[in-house]
Amino acid sequence: MNCNDCPRYCNVDRNKDKGFCGGSNKIVIAKVIENFMWEEPCITGGKGTLAIFFAGCNLKCCYCQNYKISHEVKGDCYSPEEFAIFLKSFKLENFSALEFITPTHYSSLLIEVFKSFKSPIPVVWNSGGYETVEKIKEISSFVDVFIPDFKYSDDKLAIELSSAPKYFEIATNAIKQMVKEKGENQFENGELKKGVLIRHLVLPGHVGNSINVLKAIKKEILHPFVSIMSQFVPIKNNQILKRTILPLEYKIVLSYAEKLNLNNGYIQEFSSASQNYIPNF
Numbered sequence: 149m150n151c152n153d154c155p156r157y158c159n160v161d162r163n164k165d166k167g168f169c170g171g172s173n174k175i176v177i178a179k180v181i182e183n184f185m186w187e188e189p190c191i192t193g194g195k196g197t198l199a200i201f202f203a204g205c206n207l208k209c210c211y212c213q214n215y216k217i218s219h220e221v222k223g224d225c226y227s228p229e230e231f232a233i234f235l236k237s238f239k240l241e242n243f244s245a246l247e248f249i250t251p252t253h254y255s256s257l258l259i260e261v262f263k264s265f266k267s268p269i270p271v272v273w274n275s276g277g278y279e280t281v282e283k284i285k286e287i288s289s290f291v292d293v294f295i296p297d298f299k300y301s302d303d304k305l306a307i308e309l310s311s312a313p314k315y316f317e318i319a320t321n322a323i324k325q326m327v328k329e330k331g332e333n334q335f336e337n338g339e340l341k342k343g344v345l346i347r348h349l350v351l352p353g354h355v356g357n358s359i360n361v362l363k364a365i366k367k368e369i370l371h372p373f374v375s376i377m378s379q380f381v382p383i384k385n386n387q388i389l390k391r392t393i394l395p396l397e398y399k400i401v402l403s404y405a406e407k408l409n410l411n412n413g414y415i416q417e418f419s420s421a422s423q424n425y426i427p428n429f
C-alpha cells in the first residue's frame with residue numbers, strides 16, 4: 149500500500165521507493181535507551197522510560213538535536229512481527245512507560261506491531277506534531293500519552309526551518325484530535341497514564357512565533373497541559389539559528405503564558421540545556 153502516513157502524502161510504495169522521510173517498509177531503530185530520564189517528570193516517572201529512537205523523520209528541522217538520527221535512516225531494521233518480538237524481549241514492567249521518539253513516519257507499520265503486541269505500561273508518542281487527524285485516530289488504539297511538539301504558528305518559519313508547509317494548521321488539528329481521543333489527563337502518583345502534554349521550544353529571535361503558539365493553544369485546546377522549553381542549543385554548521393535564547397526572550401514568553409493563564413505544565417530552569425524541569429509555573 150502506498151504511504152500517506154503523514155501530511156506530506158507522498159503516496160509512494162515504500163516496498164520499493166522512499167518518500168520525504170526516507171522510511172522504507174521496515175521499522176528502523178537508531179537507538180534504544182533504558183531508563184531514559186530526560187523528559188518531564190510526569191513522563192519519566194519513577195523508573196524512566198524505555199526510549200526507542202526511530203531513524204528518519206517527516207520533518208527536516210535545521211536545528212535538530214538528533215540530526216544524525218533524524219536526517220539519516222540508519223539503524224537496525226525490523227518487520228512489524230520482528231519489532232513486536234523485540235519489544236516483548238524487554239521486562240517492560242521495569243519502566244514507567246514505553247516511549248516512541250519520532251515515530252510518525254512508521255505509523256502504519258506500528259499499527260501492525262500492535263496487532264500482536266500489547267504493552268503492559270503506557271505507550272508514549274513523542275512526535276513533531278506534523279501528523280494527520282486520520283492517523284491520530286488510528287494510532288490512538290495503542291497510544292496512551294501523546295507528547296507532540298507545537299513548534300510554529302508562523303508558516304513561513306516552518307518552511308524555512310523544518311520544510312513543513314501548513315505546519316500551524318496541521319499541528320493544531322492533530323493536537324486537537326489527540327486531546328479528543330484521550331480526554332482529560334489521567335495521573336497516578338504523578339505519572340501521566342493517559343493524555344496529552346504539548347511541548348513548545350522557544351527559538352532564538354522568534355518570540356512572536358512562541359506567543360502565537362501559546363495563543364492558539366489557549367484558544368483551540370481543551371484543558372491544555374504545556375511544557376515551555378528553553379533548552380535550544382545551536383548545532384554546528386547551522387547558519388540560521390546561531391545562538392541560544394536570551395533570558396529576556398524566555399521571560400517574555402513565560403509572562404505571556406501567565407497572562408493567558410496557561411499555568412498547568414512545566415517550564416525549564418533557564419540554564420537548562422541540561423533539562424532540569426520545574427513543575428507548575
Ligand code: SF4
Nearest residue numbers: 151154158167169253
Ligand atoms: S511517512 Fe514518509 S513516505 Fe509517508 S507520507 Fe510521510 S514523508 Fe511521505
